[in-house]
Amino acid sequence: MKKIQILGTGCPKCKKLMENAETAAKAMGIEYTIEKITGINDIMKFGVMMTPALAVDGEVKLVGKVSGPEEIKKLLA
Amino acid sequence: MNWKTEWKKLVIVIGIFIGSFYLPVGTPRFDKAITESLHLVKWYAREHVLLCLVPAFFIAGAIAVFVSQASVMKYLGAKANKILAYGVASVSGTLLAVCSCTVLPLFAGIYRMGAGLGPATTFLYSGPAINVLAIILTARILGFEIGVARAVGAVVFSIVIGLIMHFIYRKEGFERTAAQAAMPDPEVERPLWQSVLYFAAMIGVLVFANWGKPVQEAGLWYAIYTSKWIIAAVFGIALAVFLVLWFGLAWWKILLGAVTVAVLAVLYPDKPIASFTAAALAISVITSTAKGPTKDWFDASWGFAKQILPLLLFGVLIAGALLGSEPGAEGLIPNKWVQGAVGGNSFFANFFASFAGAFMYFATLTEVPIVQGLMASGMGKGPALALLLAGPALSLPSMLVVKSVIGTQKTIVYVSLVIVMSTISGMIFGVFWG
Numbered sequence: 001m002k003k004i005q006i007l008g009t010g011c012p013k014c015k016k017l018m019e020n021a022e023t024a025a026k027a028m029g030i031e032y033t034i035e036k037i038t039g040i041n042d043i044m045k046f047g048v049m050m051t052p053a054l055a056v057d058g059e060v061k062l063v064g065k066v067s068g069p070e071e072i073k074k075l076l077a
Numbered sequence: 078m079n080w081k082t083e084w085k086k087l088v089i090v091i092g093i094f095i096g097s098f099y100l101p102v103g104t105p106r107f108d109k110a111i112t113e114s115l116h117l118v119k120w121y122a123r124e125h126v127l128l129c130l131v132p133a134f135f136i137a138g139a140i141a142v143f144v145s146q147a148s149v150m151k152y153l154g155a156k157a158n159k160i161l162a163y164g165v166a167s168v169s170g171t172l173l174a175v176c177s178c179t180v181l182p183l184f185a186g187i188y189r190m191g192a193g194l195g196p197a198t199t200f201l202y203s204g205p206a207i208n209v210l211a212i213i214l215t216a217r218i219l220g221f222e223i224g225v226a227r228a229v230g231a232v233v234f235s236i237v238i239g240l241i242m243h244f245i246y247r248k249e250g251f252e253r254t255a256a257q258a259a260m261p262d263p264e265v266e267r268p269l270w271q272s273v274l275y276f277a278a279m280i281g282v283l284v285f286a287n288w289g290k291p292v293q294e295a296g297l298w299y300a301i302y303t304s305k306w307i308i309a310a311v312f313g314i315a316l317a318v319f320l321v322l323w324f325g326l327a328w329w330k331i332l333l334g335a336v337t338v339a340v341l342a343v344l345y346p347d348k349p350i351a352s353f354t355a356a357a358l359a360i361s362v363i364t365s366t367a368k369g370p371t372k373d374w375f376d377a378s379w380g381f382a383k384q385i386l387p388l389l390l391f392g393v394l395i396a397g398a399l400l401g402s403e404p405g406a407e408g409l410i411p412n413k414w415v416q417g418a419v420g421g422n423s424f425f426a427n428f429f430a431s432f433a434g435a436f437m438y439f440a441t442l443t444e445v446p447i448v449q450g451l452m453a454s455g456m457g458k459g460p461a462l463a464l465l466l467a468g469p470a471l472s473l474p475s476m477l478v479v480k481s482v483i484g485t486q487k488t489i490v491y492v493s494l495v496i497v498m499s500t501i502s503g504m505i506f507g508v509f510w511g
Contacts, residue, residue, distance in 0.1 A: 009181060009182060009478075011179075012380075012383070013380065039481075040181060040182060040185050040478055040481060040482060041185070041481060041482065043182060043185070044185050044189050044190070047190060048182070048186070049150070049183050049185070049186025049187070049190065049191075050146060050150075050179065050186075051179060051182045064146060066380075
């Protein structure tokens, strides 16, 4: 069970990253939960300044850019 | 029907109905306002989209992809030299705040994990004003002086505000978040001189393609104006060469694109816009079908275009309808009101512009058509600058986010400082250039 978290204040890029992450997780057929973190202080707790960012099981894997599903697959593996 | 869940929609429906029922179609002022609004949209489409916005999107995309943001952020980190941090914070908006939605997380990050309150507020104030799209559009539409004044004013006053904030709260410790700041991995590194030349080529195309016709038909500026397309083409060719040499684009694709552009330039020498559009299309097709960094570049540029164009269109429509499109023309708001509130360069006019700007929300770049409309209706140049400085830096929604990061008292102090500083810079600008 992977816990995927998308960090971002709600700009279009964050939504795009969430879509890409879901596509990647579905394509891999893994069990996952996906959660959006939008509160700025919650984002800071991850140590992230550049949004959007992606965390897997609480560990920040991607900062400040939107990656395609292919790249996210590698981060989820 | 479930009243509890549906009442909001019903209110909206009734509101739109009443609005349509009493729609003032046929009254001269309303019809004029609609025409004005459409005129303004047409003027933007003809004068600004192809030559100015399209290259600006490519530059913004390139900054987002090719400038290593991690290397800038290290000057704003917890261990950074404090004096240097103010300087970097005041100008780094150009490189970091390419999209307004990134300003607030960066602000919170610099405050909690980095150089602290002073540099964070410096960044918060200057960031939106000196992002590359804002500078280009302001200088192009509102005039070179206001463009420069906006950038310089934002940089100078952001440092002043940052230092004052630091001074007021110098004794106060704050909870530094324990988390180590996660930085993006540096992108593919290339030598600095290559990046500089690459950006110079793009900026050269933008600047010379938009070179305005000077009043006098003689002298250096006019000479540049008459040969601006040749100069822009030279920069364009340089860009094409760099893309092949350093970014690994297929040379035959670039050549094919260049030949098409050249053929169009020979066939239609009096319509440079045709060649320019072809060049933009060629570069879009080539970069979007390539792999690796150049595709990221195109994606980032397209991302900006998608995000900003609808907002700008909407902003232009509204500004045109409310304020009219050119001096003398009137929109829904009478010019007398505008002149009364923000005409001239009085203290009140500057203060009113700053105050209104601080609370109003401007979607990315829409401050430009709005200020343009206000100036056409009689706003002074000083208050225009005051609005440009206070407006994008703050809005009611952003104040709420800032409050959740630094607390109510500091937010009030910050907002007051922004209003005071913007008023002062507006007055100074108005005295010399008004």
